[in-house]
Amino acid sequence: MDFVIQHKKGKLPQLDNPILIEGLPGIGNVGKLAVEHIIDSIGATKFADFYCKDFPPQVFINSDGTIELVKNEFYYWKSKKEGQRNMILLTGDYQGLSSQGQYELVDTILNLCKKLGVKEIYTLGGYGLGQDIKKPKVLCATTHKMLVKEMKKHGAVFKQNEPGGGIVGASGLLLGLGKLKGFKGVCFMGETPGYLVDPNSAKAVLKIIKSITKVDFDMSALEEKAKEIEQIAQQLKEMEMGGNEKAEDLKYIG
Template sequence: MPKEKKVYSDDGVCFDVIFEKDKEVPDVDILVAGFPGAGLIGGIAAEQLINSLEMDQIASIDCDKFPPTAVVFNGIPRRPVRFFSGNGMMLVKSDMVIPPELSPKLAETIIQFALDNDIEEIIIFDGIPSRGDEESDEEKKIWGVLSSHAAETEAENLDLDIISRGAITGISSSLLLESHENQLKTVGMMIEGKSKMPDPRAAAKLLENFADYKELDIETDSLLESAEKLEEQYAKMVNQANKAQKDIDHRSAHPPLYG
């Protein structure tokens, strides 16, 4: 028996929301969204939330315009963009970078799915490129972008510093714009992250704020351990690259003599 699906189509772009067998959309009012951005922070935070709360996959999104991609878990392929549920919330995440030309239409699909299922609030996890400042993790602010002033209470409870002026890009910007146009209360939680490597440490800080807001017990120690390992590996790579460059510079400064 084929899986049930709902089709969202506009301007020749078709998105199918394909429901898992024997899974129903829960009666909840909050949707969390996590997509790859700077430091892969949104995706890392979403994955950790799924694992900590033991959320179940309930649906996935397919589109004939997506690049041919499958993510594999325990030998089984899955679509990269999927919905999960558990602990009184739903979550949508992607394990691939969304092509920029598809972000607006995918955002429309997600927001329409949320409206169809009586979602009242969306929280977006995302990273923004670091400015290069040497801030400690404790000093890093979590920035907020709101779909409207109606979300100010949620932003305050999440302890966000509102971005007064600036620009954001990618699927998060599309979700916020679509939420604004549909009067859906949406908060973007954004933290500066490393641009050249995954940043689980920043993802952990996002999750800690979210856990306090929703009074959840979310495990983040494993993210901090991953961060330490990544930082050690990155430091080794940098040291090796610097040593190789010094060797090249030394040979250039002392060319061989030919008699």
């Protein structure tokens, strides 16, 4: 049994110069929310599941009573109009549990990207501020200097020495290992309080993805979700104000 099992459904998609967009679980679940939203709204097609010995030994239960081994998933989307970018989309239940597992998983993903003809990688995540934020900016880091200028045009922000701790996990490794293997890559990090899942931050990130891909997908589902979360956040705040001692814990529900 290999470290990573790739379960292909049929053949690999044939796409002209596709880009990879990755969003796995992380701070505010910003990346996962964003990529799942793209998949749903543009109707991307799943073509591969990834299982990995470095994920937890766990199955989830679907609403119909069937089980699903925890995994990462690959989707693709073919452009409908000229100027739009073909996309490979990566999301999933978990990132690798160990450092070595993360490196091996990302290495396997990059090898698959090579086969798919991917040359550019966009990784999405959250940048936890630990405080409320009205209009989340989208921070950015790139594999190559020429991409910095280009991303600014799309609305991304560069702040020197931020994030100070760099980027940890798949979003960072895909660029770091990817650069060594000849990929170009950009990481977008939506500012987020980081306490709850943050569709608002995901929306900010997706605005930039729209600008890059020239695909104008609908945002209303994400806006709906943002309102729900805002209400929950508001309720939690009121509980806290009212002296409810358990509110402190609830703040960190993710």
